[in-house]
Amino acid sequence: AQKITQTQPGMFVQEKEAVTLDCTYDTSDPSYGLFWYKQPSSGEMIFLIYQGSYDQQNATEGRYSLNFQKARKSANLVISASQLGDSAMYFCAMREFGNEKLTFGTGTRLTIIP
């Protein structure tokens, strides 16, 4: 069964520094997809980035990149040059091939300090 673990309940990072949010997953299926979502204080869920298990390269979207280490079953989100607007809750999620369900982790609350 698919499972997502986010071990950092909260993080504080200085503005303009890079930050890495950890995500590990558990699955026996070789085909799966990994997602990161951002939830600002306003409450909406914003899709950030996607990584497929067979993708040869790590996914990147602007300041967001995904450090995908398949053997370690980790999919850490890296935010470069953090900004005050990056303060939010961040969720990692995964879906196995043939499974309609998207399973979420418990989230990490990121606070950017000016």
Place this chain on the structure above:
Amino acid sequence: NAGVTQTPKFQVLKTGQSMTLQCAQDMNHEYMSWYRQDPGMGLRLIHYSVGAGITDQGEVPNGYNVSRSTTEDFPLRLLSAAPSQTSVYFCASSLTTGLNEKLFFGSGTQLSVL
């Protein structure tokens, strides 16, 4: 561009009352789902649907009913509200259930059961 529309945004119920959370999407998405978000527990799947007339249970279905009579609408019914159902509820949809299909979320409903 409506996307996923959830109503109401806020609701207070007394124990034992019933209510329906409405969800509609205008993107012709096959897949629709309901999640609840509780502190420290991330987003947990309640029910989902892969098309009109088809629904299935997620991780925490007890106390909730759903139906999918049209592609656009996926209401969530609480038949007899309990304080344990106090939560933030999100409706989400995607075009298909493909591996790389991201979920589009509604703005959420904050429900309090007294």
